[in-house]
Amino acid sequence: MEAKPQVLGTTSKIIPLALPKGTEKLCELCQRGAHLQCAKCRVTFYCDAEHQQADWVGIHERICQLLVPIRTPTLLSLQQSGRIEMQLKKAELIEICRLVAQSKLSEGKHQEALPAAQFCLRCSIDVHGRSSVQMVPAYLLLAEANMGLGNLALVAELLSQAEWAVLKSPECGHAVHHRLHRSLGRLHTATGNLEAALLNFANDIYFASEAYGLDSTITCGGYFHMAGVFSKKGKLPIACSLYSEVARTWHSHLTKLFKTHVENVHNPDMLLKPSYDKAQRVEVDEMLRTMLEFQQNDSRKDLSQISLLAHCLAMLWFLGGDPLKALGFGNTALQASQLIPNHDLAEPIQGLLRLVQSLQAEPHPGAV
Numbered sequence: 001m002e003a004k005p006q007v008l009g010t011t012s013k014i015i016p017l018a019l020p021k022g023t024e025k026l027c028e029l030c031q032r033g034a035h036l037q038c039a040k041c042r043v044t045f046y047c048d049a050e051h052q053q054a055d056w057v058g059i060h061e062r063i064c065q066l067l068v069p070i071r072t073p074t075l076l077s078l079q080q081s082g083r084i085e086m087q088l089k090k091a092e093l094i095e096i097c098r099l100v101a102q103s104k105l106s107e108g109k110h111q112e113a114l115p116a117a118q119f120c121l122r123c124s125i126d127v128h129g130r131s132s133v134q135m136v137p138a139y140l141l142l143a144e145a146n147m148g149l150g151n152l153a154l155v156a157e158l159l160s161q162a163e164w165a166v167l168k169s170p171e172c173g174h175a176v177h178h179r180l181h182r183s184l185g186r187l188h189t190a191t192g193n194l195e196a197a198l199l200n201f202a203n204d205i206y207f208a209s210e211a212y213g214l215d216s217t218i219t220c221g222g223y224f225h226m227a228g229v230f231s232k233k234g235k236l237p238i239a240c241s242l243y244s245e246v247a248r249t250w251h252s253h254l255t256k257l258f259k260t261h262v263e264n265v266h267n268p269d270m271l272l273k274p275s276y277d278k279a280q281r282v283e284v285d286e287m288l289r290t291m292l293e294f295q296q297n298d299s300r301k302d303l304s305q306i307s308l309l310a311h312c313l314a315m316l317w318f319l320g321g322d323p324l325k326a327l328g329f330g331n332t333a334l335q336a337s338q339l340i341p342n343h344d345l346a347e348p349i350q351g352l353l354r355l356v357q358s359l360q361a362e363p364h365p366g367a368v
Contacts (some may be wrong), residue, residue, distance in 0.1 A: 025037070025045040026045065027045060027046050027047035027048075027051055028044050028045060028046060028051070028055050028060070028115070028119075029046070029047075029051040029054060029055055029114075029115060029118070030047060030051060032047045033047060034046055034047055035047060035048070036048070036049065036052060038052070038060065038064065040064050040065070041064045041065060041067050041068050041071075042068075043067050043068055043071035043072060044060060044064070044067060044071075054111075054112075054114075054115060055115045057112055057115075058100075058104075058112050058113065058114060058115030058116050059096075059097055059100055059101075059115045059116035059119055060115065062096060062100060063093055063096060063097070063119075066089070066092070066093055066096075067093075069086075069089065070086060070089055070090060070093070087127055090123050090126060090127050091127060093119070093123050094120055094123050094124055094127065094138070097116040097117070097119050097120035097123065098116075098120050098137065098138075098141060100113075100116040101113045101116035101117040101120060101141050101145065102141065102279070103279040104116065104279075105141075105144050105145060105148070105279075106279035106280060106282055106283040107279050107282045107283075108148070108282065108286075110144075110145050110146075110147075110148030110149050111149065113141075113144075113145040113148075114142075114145050114146075114149075117138075117141045117142040117144075117145045118142060120138045120141055120142070121135075121138040121139065121141070121142050124137075124138040125138075130161075131164070131165055131168065132165065133165045133166060133168070133169035133172050133176065135161075135162070135165055136162045136165050136166060136172075136176050136179075136180065137176075137179070139158045139159070139161050139162035139165070140158075140159075140162055140179055140180065140183050142158055143155045143158040143159050143162070143183055143187075144183065146158070147183075147186060147187065147190065152187065152190055152191060155187050155190075156187060159180070159183055159184055159187060162180055162183075163180060163184070166180055173211070174207045174208075174210040174211035175207070175208075175211040175212075177203070177207040178204050178207035178208040178211055178218075178222075181200045181201070181203040181204040181207060182200070182201070182204040182208075182221070182222060182225065184196075184200040185197045185198075185200035185201040185204055185222075185225055185226075185229075186225065188200060189225070189228065189229055189232070194229050194232060194233055197225075197229050198226060198229050198230075201222050201225050201226040201229065202222075202226070204222040204225070205219060205222035205223060205226070208221070208222055215249055215252070216249075217249060217250060217253050219249075220245065220246045220249040220250065221246075221287075223242045223243075223245050223246050224242070224243070224246045224287055224290075224291075226242055227239040227240075227242035227243045227246070228290075230242065231294070236298070239294070240294075240295075240298070240302070240305075243291045243294060243295075243305070244302075244305060246287075246291065247288075247291055247305060247308050247309050247312065248308075250284070250287075250288065250312050251308050251311065251312050254312050254315040254316060254319070255315065255348070257315070257319055258315045258318065258319060258352070261319060262355070281316060281317070281320045284316055285313065285316060285317075288309055288312050288313050288316065289313070291305075291309050292306065292309040292310060292313065295309065303336045303337075303339050303340055304336075304340060304343070306332070306333075306336040307333045307334075307336035307337040307340070307343065307345050307349070308333075308345065310329045310330070310332040310333035310336065311329075311330070311333040311345055311348070311349050311352070313325075313329035314326045314327075314328075314329035314330035314332075314333055314349070314352055314353075315352065317329065318352065318355075318356060323356045323359055323360055326352070326356050327353065327356050327357070327360075330349060330352050330353045330356065331353070333345070333349045334346070334349045334350065334353065337349055
């Protein structure tokens with residue numbers, strides 16, 4: 001029975017694929033035989049409507065028309081100048097897919113990140129070759145997407161390919177080593193090999209500190225993951241100490257951003273313009289909340305750390321343009337600080353709360 005053209009929500013139309021005998025097209029997502037094609041670009045194919053919809057949501061909407069010149073052979077594309085131009089267009093697609101996939105991963109949307117990560121890998125292979133060290137970011141991106149979906153065997157395979165590419169490239173930079181070891185550490189944590197996880201997170205911290213500095217928020221991510229491993233091993237004092245280091249780094253970073261934001265913006269209506277994009281806020285929020293819950297559930301309850309972490313979250317959401325969340329975490333921070341005599345965060349927390357309350361009290365444009 002012939003497939004009928006369909007429209008899936010806000011996706012592109014898809015049409016039945018009529019091919020000469022002996023000709024085969026492969027599905028963009030699963031590489032099985034395709035029976036449908038995108039009606040907009042007509043150079044992308046799918047095995048079924050479900051995969052078309054998943055690809056559209058994941059990445060295809062962003063790159064649909066960009067694929068046409070790349071997948072449509074011309075006389076120019078066969079010439080040297082045309083091949084160079086084609087490589088540049090593919091490099092642009094790689095960067096678009098990388099950014100989209102990373103944004104979705106930061107928001108915890110691992111299934112939606114898969115199409116962008118898969119296309120990033122395929123396009124990177126075309127441009128750089130399968131064993132080039134420039135393939136590593138694409139391997140790590142797809143590994144992270146599959147890590148969130150629990151496909152650990154595939155994650156191990158992808159990280160093995162990334163590790164091999166790095167080993168073959170002695171000139172590989174510290175930033176690439178840091179990302180590889182962090183991914184390996186997360187894989188070993190997920191599979192229960194905690195000693196191997198700790199070793200990889202230690203390497204992650206070393207390379208990140210070389211690339212970004214000891215006080216970088218990127219470097220402290222390694223401490224955060226390492227603390228999670230020590231928590232799993234039941235070594236809570238060590239985990240607590242590492243979490244304290246992460247909290248200190250983030251508090252220093254957010255305090256600087258907050259002060260700069262308030263000092264440089266003279267129009268009160270602009271104070272809540274987001275300083276972080278949505279993906280970044282979700283990622284940092286999850287990390288800070290994890291540490292806050294760890295402290296709140298600890299029988300010894302370190303009120304100083306609870307106040308510090310809640311203040312971090314209040315500043316994060318103030319900078320993110322959400323005064324209600326900023327107010328909620330600010331009140332949590334204030335309550336904890338008031339139980340500590342002469343606590344040095346009490347005044348900054350109260351200042352933040354006054355600022356949030358004053359902004360909420362101001363009439364919004366168009367309010368009656």
